[in-house]
Amino acid sequence: MNATASQANSLPDVKIDKNEFKAAVIRHLHCTLGTDENKANSHAWWKATCAAMQENVLEGLRRTQKTHYMNDTRAVHYFSAEFLMGRLLSNNLQNFGLYEVAEAGLKELGVEIADVLEEEPDMALGNGGLGRLAACFIDSLATMEIPAIGYGIHYEHGLFRQEIRSGAQIERPDSWRDYGNPWEICRPESTQEVSLFGYVETKYGENGRIQKEWHPGSIVKGVPWDIPVVGYGGKTVNVLRLWQSESSGYFNWDVFNAGGYVDAQRENVQAETISKVLYPNDETEAGKELRLIQQYFFCSCSLKDIIRRYKRAHKDDWSRFAEQVVIQLNDTHPAIAIPELMRILVDRAQLDWDTAWGISTKVFAYTNHTLLPEALEKWPARMLEKILPRHLEIIYEINHRFMDEVDKKWPGDNLMKAKLSIIEEGGEKMVRMGHLSVIGSFRVNGVAELHSRLVKQNLFPEFDELWPEKLTNVTNGITPRRWLKACNPALSKLIDKKIGEDWPINLKKLEGLAKHATNKTFQKQFMQVKQANKKMLAEEILASTGIEVSTDAIFDVQIKRLHEYKRQHLNLLHIMALYRRILENPDYDMHPRVFIFGAKAAPAYTLAKDIIYAINMVANKVNNDPRVGDKLKVVFLPNYRVSLAEKMIPASDVSEQISTAGKEASGTGNMKLALNGAVTIGTLDGANVEIAEEVGDDNIFIFGLTVDEVTETLKAGYNPKDYYYQDAEIKAVLDWLETDYFTPGKPGALVSIKQSLLDMGDPYLVLADFRAYSDAQIEVDKAYRDKERWAEMVIINTAMMGKFTSDRSIQDYVDRVWNLDPCPVSRPQS
Numbered sequence: 001m002n003a004t005a006s007q008a009n010s011l012p013d014v015k016i017d018k019n020e021f022k023a024a025v026i027r028h029l030h031c032t033l034g035t036d037e038n039k040a041n042s043h044a045w046w047k048a049t050c051a052a053m054q055e056n057v058l059e060g061l062r063r064t065q066k067t068h069y070m071n072d073t074r075a076v077h078y079f080s081a082e083f084l085m086g087r088l089l090s091n092n093l094q095n096f097g098l099y100e101v102a103e104a105g106l107k108e109l110g111v112e113i114a115d116v117l118e119e120e121p122d123m124a125l126g127n128g129g130l131g132r133l134a135a136c137f138i139d140s141l142a143t144m145e146i147p148a149i150g151y152g153i154h155y156e157h158g159l160f161r162q163e164i165r166s167g168a169q170i171e172r173p174d175s176w177r178d179y180g181n182p183w184e185i186c187r188p189e190s191t192q193e194v195s196l197f198g199y200v201e202t203k204y205g206e207n208g209r210i211q212k213e214w215h216p217g218s219i220v221k222g223v224p225w226d227i228p229v230v231g232y233g234g235k236t237v238n239v240l241r242l243w244q245s246e247s248s249g250y251f252n253w254d255v256f257n258a259g260g261y262v263d264a265q266r267e268n269v270q271a272e273t274i275s276k277v278l279y280p281n282d283e284t285e286a287g288k289e290l291r292l293i294q295q296y297f298f299c300s301c302s303l304k305d306i307i308r309r310y311k312r313a314h315k316d317d318w319s320r321f322a323e324q325v326v327i328q329l330n331d332t333h334p335a336i337a338i339p340e341l342m343r344i345l346v347d348r349a350q351l352d353w354d355t356a357w358g359i360s361t362k363v364f365a366y367t368n369h370t371l372l373p374e375a376l377e378k379w380p381a382r383m384l385e386k387i388l389p390r391h392l393e394i395i396y397e398i399n400h401r402f403m404d405e406v407d408k409k410w411p412g413d414n415l416m417k418a419k420l421s422i423i424e425e426g427g428e429k430m431v432r433m434g435h436l437s438v439i440g441s442f443r444v445n446g447v448a449e450l451h452s453r454l455v456k457q458n459l460f461p462e463f464d465e466l467w468p469e470k471l472t473n474v475t476n477g478i479t480p481r482r483w484l485k486a487c488n489p490a491l492s493k494l495i496d497k498k499i500g501e502d503w504p505i506n507l508k509k510l511e512g513l514a515k516h517a518t519n520k521t522f523q524k525q526f527m528q529v530k531q532a533n534k535k536m537l538a539e540e541i542l543a544s545t546g547i548e549v550s551t552d553a554i555f556d557v558q559i560k561r562l563h564e565y566k567r568q569h570l571n572l573l574h575i576m577a578l579y580r581r582i583l584e585n586p587d588y589d590m591h592p593r594v595f596i597f598g599a600k601a602a603p604a605y606t607l608a609k610d611i612i613y614a615i616n617m618v619a620n621k622v623n624n625d626p627r628v629g630d631k632l633k634v635v636f637l638p639n640y641r642v643s644l645a646e647k648m649i650p651a652s653d654v655s656e657q658i659s660t661a662g663k664e665a666s667g668t669g670n671m672k673l674a675l676n677g678a679v680t681i682g683t684l685d686g687a688n689v690e691i692a693e694e695v696g697d698d699n700i701f702i703f704g705l706t707v708d709e710v711t712e713t714l715k716a717g718y719n720p721k722d723y724y725y726q727d728a729e730i731k732a733v734l735d736w737l738e739t740d741y742f743t744p745g746k747p748g749a750l751v752s753i754k755q756s757l758l759d760m761g762d763p764y765l766v767l768a769d770f771r772a773y774s775d776a777q778i779e780v781d782k783a784y785r786d787k788e789r790w791a792e793m794v795i796i797n798t799a800m801m802g803k804f805t806s807d808r809s810i811q812d813y814v815d816r817v818w819n820l821d822p823c824p825v826s827r828p829q830s
């Protein structure tokens with residue numbers, strides 16, 4: 001069950017030479033795109049290159065599917081409402097070992113590969129960490145040759161495109177498929193039907209058994225689109241199967257024939273709405289009907305797809321279902337799959353409840369990604385009753401039986417029952433999807449050591465007492481193929497030379513760099529790469545914002561969704577403090593620094609949008625103030641997304657990971673930045689704790705309140721005004737927000753930030769941590785000025801990130817949760 005064994009010879013070995021590659025590209029220019037090499041623009045070259053690659057990809061897919069079928073393998077099914085894939089061409093070329101071949105081939109055709117790669121729209125079918133984690137995981141699963149399918153939604157519009165107008169965020173629709181997607185394959189033959197609404201009829205079958213029949217009010221079709229997922233080495237090619245909703249035409253014909261052409265069309269539109277757009281909320285639940293329908297839609301399609309495949313080999317023998325199938329629920333978004341499987345087993349397959357529940361609870365495992373109360377999904381029982389009446393009944397039955405179990409453990413304890421019940425009473429009856437997920441799963445995991453401890457202690461302590469084996473930890477990881485090899489080719493080549501080329505599948509090998517961390521020549525080479533990457537980012541910054549930055553400055557980067565708990569405003573207040581210090585003392589001693597942000601705010605999250613606006617207004621002032629010069633620059637790069645992250649991360653010196661302790665479940669950007677040689681300034685939160693363990697206290701800047709101190713501070717009655725009145729700099733900076741200094745003619749335009757910190761009680765303890773943060777930044781500044789010491793830190797950071805490969809995370813899932821084996825797919829002998 002050790003995946004590294006099967007990886008040992010999985011370095012890229014597809015044998016296609018440059019001329020064959022060129023010929024394939026030209027053939028596709030001619031025969032697929034109907035153009036030729038004289039007329040083709042970058043977009044056509046991109047499409048032709050993808051099409052040429054897709055030949056290899058589809059051959060690998062066919063072989064993989066055949067191998068899995070022949071071996072009747074146990075497989076993991078990763079259910080996720082989000083997959084943030086980014087671009088695929090460069091990744092697929094890398095994983096097939098054909099990047100250099102393609103680069104050289106295209107060059108001979110007069111085309112720069114960089115221009116071709118830039119043509120690809122990001123597949124942005126996710127919001128942030130949770131969606132990107134799913135993408136890293138399916139990369140690792142394919143690389144480790146584990147039979148796996150990703151299941152999700154084929155959103156027509158992914159996460160909105162962010163524009164900045166006069167400093168403010170504007171949302172524009174993302175139309176990633178407008179000119180077609182060369183990777184996806186529609187599989188109409190595997191279409192599924194999904195029922196919604198209607199009512200449940202109770203019948204009495206023979207032997208007096210109660211039978212439930214759901215008479216749905218409407219039926220929609222789910223059409224699958226398959227995206228091949230190429231493992232490193234190009235052997236296993238798994239699929240990501242995304243469902244698109246379509247009208248079934250099922251109920252429309254009567255209306256249509258009766259002359260209701262327009263009404264029939266309206267139902268079409270409603271059906272197609274389901275997969276129309278990704279909800280742009282990160283870590284909040286809006287409780288919208290359409291969102292629940294989206295969740296049920298993709299879960300029902302996916303379960304039926306799994307069962308269809310299972311039945312091909314096992315007919316109606318359900319006894320082996322749980323041996324063959326494990327389903328990982330990526331947060332509670334797919335939790336409705338639990339009652340859906342029960343419905344299929346009990347109502348359709350006619351299994352008795354206990355048998356069905358026995359199967360179901362061996363199939364599902366659940367990952368929790370957040371403790372924030374506003375992110376914990378709860379659906380009004382009334383909404384479920386309307387949309388999924390039979391599922392609500394099943395949830396009540398699950399709960400009823402579970403309450404009996406609770407009563408056995410804690411006899412007569414009604415408080416305990418109220419706490420553990422899937423149904424929250426009191427106000428409007430709500431269905432707690434987290435509770436349903438814990439009860440319906442055989443394993444539940446958090447995503448970093450600290451987070452998993454808090455899941456046990458604070459979120460689900462009673463469940464942990466009831467089922468001590470159920471709650472566990474799997475620390476997140478990132479794929480080093482995308483997040484080092486592909487995005488940072490110069491550093492990758494330097495590493496190859498130093499320690500060999502197999503680190504992308506055995507990231508612990510990077511530790512071999514540590515012994516060179518103090519070597520002057522290696523330091524110089526490493527920092528030259530960083531410098532070159534900074535130069536490229538500086539050009540990007542100039543092109544997209546018009547701001548000129550010096551590459552001698554420290555590139556200090558905070559990239560993540562905008563959220564109060566992530567505390568971009570702490571970063572901003574510190575920038576304003578630096579600005580003040582410079583104005584008060586033109587000789588203020590600091591190394592020049594560029595603070596760079598990338599962040600999208602949920603469209604309805606007003607304060608988050610205010611913070612973006614404030615960053616841009618402060619940037620405007622600081623960047624154009626001649627008294628500041630090069631010392632301080634502030635950059636907000638619009639439309640942060642995977643492909644932009646790939647440019648920012650290799651060029652970063654400092655990684656900002658400054659969430660309130662206890663709030664960031666793990667973080668994964670922290671891992672990507674450290675892997676690429678950025679030094680972290682961060683709180684003891686999420687995976688920062690484990691990063692600090694790996695790199696050692698000397699190679700990271702930890703500051704601020706710990707989880708326990710946060711709890712104590714709040715318990716003692718935290719009053720942010722104490723900090724405001726006792727720290728003159730804090731006061732000055734907050735008062736500054738109220739003037740029109742940064743927003744000429746518009747006094748008070750930035751006041752909501754001050755209000756949130758003073759009048760709304762500063763729930764994320766920004767002011768409590770400000771001084772410690774500012775002091776830590778002074779340490780960063782000092783450290784950077786000692787060039788050799790800094791280079792050593794940077795190298796140690798890269799060297800010690802081995803733990804954070806998503807291959808290790810997947811191996812942990814295999815060992816602690818999934819219990820399955822890799823299934824090697826052999827290549828054709830060429």
Ligand code: 475
Pocket residue numbers: 127128129130131133281282283284285369370375447476664665666667668686
């Ligand atoms: C955590 N998204 C990170 C990352 O584990 C962690 C929630 C509701 C609706 C839509 N999206 C969400 C999240 O909860 C999310 O992205 N959570 C993040 O998951 C992967 O590294 O700390 O905040």
